[in-house]
Amino acid sequence: MDHPTFPPEFHTPGLNSFTSPYTGPPSGTVASITTAPTNPALPPLGQFNLLPPGSTGSHVVAESGDVVESTPDLELWRARLFYLEEPVILTPEEYDTYFPWIDNVYSHRTTQTYKRKSFRTLYYDCRMKGRPSGTPKSDDPNKKKRKRTARERDLCGVKIKITEYPAGFAAELKNTDGGISLDSGVLEEALARIGDGPFRVMQRIDSNGANGGGDGGPATHQHDLQTSDAIKKSKAHRQLAERQKEAKRTQKPSPWAPKGEAAATAKKHAKDAALKFYSACFCPFSQRVWIALEAKGLEYQYCETYPLSKPKPTPLLEANPRGLVPAIWQEGWACAESSVILEYLEDFNSTVPLYPTVPKLKANCRLWIDFINTRIVPSFSSVLAATEEVAKGRGMETLQRQISDLVQAADEKGPYFLGDHMCLVDIHLAPFALRISRLIPLQSLPSPTPRPRWRQWQDALEQNLHIRSTMSPDVLYTRSMDDLLKGLRGMSD
Incomplete structure (x- = not known):
């Protein structure tokens, strides 16, 4: 191989997944004070x-x-x-x-x-x-009295x-x-x-x-x-809340936040939901999952996270002990790694399928998803991380060749991999295809494979409503490139 094969996720000191923080006593209807509650059947x-x-x-x-x-x-x-x-x-x-x-x-x-x-x-x-107050009330009219509410005994x-x-x-x-x-x-x-x-x-x-x-x-x-x-609250609840409050106070704030259409989408999904999505707006792996959530129309809570911070955000660690994004948390169950999350979402909600129903086509999609993760993503990482012109040139040649192989495997008419509709192959590729057009030119290198079919594919991804809803202005991706490189560099550690 021209380049080492890296895992298809950020493996940075602080980039990938987390039990939701304590938010108060359990919810539910308070029982009547005068009626004994029903004792639930407990196991021996x-x-x-x-x-x-x-x-x-x-x-x-x-x-x-x-x-x-x-x-x-x-x-x-x-x-x-x-x-x-x-x-x-x-x-x-x-x-x-x-x-x-x-x-x-x-x-x-x-x-x-x-x-x-x-x-x-x-x-x-x-x-x-209850019990009687230990301090008798003062009758002195000049003494300042604290407002108190006595609970019925x-x-x-x-x-x-x-x-x-x-x-x-x-x-x-x-x-x-x-x-x-x-x-x-x-x-x-x-x-x-x-x-x-x-x-x-x-x-x-x-x-x-x-x-x-x-x-x-x-x-x-x-x-x-x-x-x-x-x-x-119990002693445990109080101390847990205090610990999380202290961790939040000392937590380094994220220097990045979704902008533009991505900000509007994040705001729309800011409310608490059963499915929590931990993401970094500059991370292409997070964007994969975000696109799928939007394409499937699922209810979720968007949780912007800065995975390079130290210490790691507590909620992220609960969803992924490695502290990497993307990660999801759903009713006490956590999942990390974008490829795994995308497979889960496809099984979890089949209303909007992102895989073809024909077994052979589905197998073919999985083959090219693996190609994207084990060939194109590492080559893209190598081009961005290279500091010498010779290494950049070789990396660009490899990336061009691999994109050509992928284009040849795609449907001839397009515009997507399988034709008219976006599938999981497109979702795996999209964040990197979009960054190729924005970040590669900054390296003083030509865009790879300027063929009509590749340009048609890129244009379709740029114009897709679900992808656009997760996109920030170009300036965010260019300014956050150092953090992106830190994440990609950690992949080879």
């Missing part, structure tokens, strides 16, 4: 995913106070610890992982220690119960206790006098999990402090979890 505790040994989890507040990534079954665990239909036994690591996500529901009342026992018990009320009667056992107390769980009533299977699973180490037991209690032994048993919540989240 033994079927929950727990932290792997030695793991700290995701979006977890560790003992250090730092939020780290990926808590298994977080929403199920929040529901489990909210309803507490049965006692829950946790190792210290599991407690430090999950309780910070639910601590906004409960308010600590007292701690009981024992002279002859080495464990202790912490008692909590539901925060909706006694809205929920749930009480819980958390008993902290030291190592070697697992046998206490088998003691029926200990007040822990568990199914034998659940108990055996807990014993196997905690071994001889320390553990904590969380359980609801009645108003007398008994474990459901009083008349009527322990109370149930008279509100849902969303109500508690609306009143106060």
Whole structure:
């Protein structure tokens, strides 16, 4: 080969893909304060995913106070610890992982220690119960008063206790006098999990402090979890939001933004949507995906990202841990690499097909898409990155030859690869064909293959409404060429 084959994406220190940032408590209708919410059917505790040994989890507040990534079954665990239909036994690591996500529901009342026992018990009320103000109101008319809104008290009667056992107390769980009533299977699973180490037991209690032994048993919540989240965010949510706020504050702003028709399209898709598209307006690989989204008429949120920034933008890292664009995030699922994303979009929405239905034609399209990614894109990169005239000339000859091969494989009448309609071959080629006409002349080199069919193809791409809607004025591409070269240079690292 005349030139090394590079991957078909930016592999720059900071260019390619990211769980959407925390935007507040979960949405949903707040339950009536006077009506107990329906307890959703939860799987047995033994079927929950727990932290792997030695793991700290995701979006977890560790003992250090730092939020780290990926808590298994977080929403199920929040529901489990909210309803507490049965006692829950946790190792210290599991407690430090999950309780910070639910601590906004409960308010600590007292701690009981024992002279002859080495464990202790912490008692909590539901925060909706409320408590009298600790500071009496002043009657002094000259004293400036702060505006306060007191929440109605006694809205929920749930009480819980958390008993902290030291190592070697697992046998206490088998003691029926200990007040822990568990199914034998659940108990055996807990014993196997905690071994001889320390553990904590969380359980609801009645108003007398008994474990459901009083008349009527322990109370149930008279509100849902969303109500508690609306009143106060959990420690984990607060720290996660603070971390993301700090990351955003220290984040280097992008020097580039879509202009012209691209700016209008980005503004049109600025609202939150299930499909989030992380893109850089100067990146040709991002433009591929953008063209396909427009051609298919999909609902998406455009998220302009500067992938060369350090540190990487947090949302981008959640969609693509490598920090590269383009990337998409859809309902907890992420995908990166433009070729892979385009294949997914074609399968996801077939209303506007970009592949032919004839299997042989589809296979032929995939063959020439691979040719574009493994031949034309690296040659284009080499021409832009070359600093010596000899290297530029050789790179231009190779690029001209490869474009000629592609033109010969295209439909004779055109104007697109398969004829009248744009397909995925055109979408893979378009961002580079457009940049060839804008950036190659800056290198004092002639435009490649000045043949009528190639010119017809370029004109069709320039005039296509879906492609034009993703285009910025030429000045953006010329001024951002240094960043483009940084991205292309990283491809060979």
